[in-house]
Amino acid sequence: MTRQNFIPRIQKLSGASLYLLLLAAASPGAAMMKHGNMMMDETGMIMNANADNLPRDCKEISEDVDIVIRAGHKHAQKFPGKMFAFDRQEWNVKPCSRINITFINDDQIRHQMMIHGLPGYLYPDGMVHLELYGQGELKASLIVPSRPKTYLVHCEIPQHMEKGMKAQLKVDGGDGDLPSIPGISEPVTPDVYPVAWSQTTWIALIVSLTMGLAAPIIGGFWLNKRLQAKKLSTKDSA
Template sequence: MKTALILSLLLLAAHPAPAAMHHHAGMVMDEKGMIMNDNPDTLPRDCQKLSETVDITIHAGQQHATRFNGKMFAFDQQEWHVKPCAKINITFINDDQIRHQLMIHGLPGYLYPEGMFHLELNGAGELKASLIMPSQKKTYLVHCELPQHAEKGMKAQLKVDGGDGDLPSIPGISAAVKADSYPVDWTRTNVGILLLCALAGIAVPFFILKLK
């Protein structure tokens, strides 16, 4: 009896009741998604006070990529502007049934471990989190890090104080460093084959009609 009691206590200790949320330093995770390095109140060292508080809603999904040729995933906007020392309240909405992330890179590491602010939704849904930008005039990369999502268009930029230039391959804003190329080799042989195929295509219906 005593052994059974000890055993069940041990089991209870090993399997804590499934908590709705797992809390780590700067990280919130549940079955819906994850928030890393949410910072609603700590000012960066170079900021005396908040300059402004901006609410930004960012949608992620395939439907936002239809206006960009050759792209498959995108955010609904590709660029945001804020003032130095601005607080940004982000509402991240995933319009797809697949996983998407909203990651902002290049932030100061003493405030955002690994210089990163990270929201993630396992499927359709919504997350809210905040961050406070440093005072530096800089362009920050915003993207989804899932394989091929950024390459296929889920890439944007956040500019503080006008930013320090455009990042490459932001859909609708900047060209890729290595653009995809689909060259056609217009040799005499290839033109001949193309004409032959066109003629054959025109001729085939006549043959079919004749056979009837």
């Protein structure tokens, strides 16, 4: 093959490859790679989503429920001592509901939304899993069984649940509250921040309070003196 024939062929192949890449990127089916019960791409993953298969104790879908679940640091600000949280800590649905979840991560770090305790014959490992590697949004559905039950909703990334990212999903009123749900139930192990009140600690506290109270008084007195001196200087100049 001559050089003159080789170069046009390379250009033609490059153009065709670019076209195929653009076509694949634009294709909805290429948005997420699917492997068994898992779908994933560079932004996140979904595991065990189920929008069609009924639990054994459900004859039909009772209703469709659309739920938006937001995760992030700002949602923990209403809970003292917590670092992460969902925007809500409880959801109630009817038996055999199909729940259409929109999961939104408001942070620049990984967060998960996992629901545990679901029937294993329909949901491998008894769970549904949505995960985002940073800010973004995912959508997935699941169908809950008919019996009253409270399901755990949490983030399984180390220390995220312990720091507040925990909630509960109740079907038909649930079967009670789970422990350690922020704002709903008492923690199993309360956060304790002990202070050793030694003589040194008391002295440091008193000094800090004294300085904190004295600073604005001294500052105000100094500022008042400066203003008076400036007024006198202005009068003398006149």
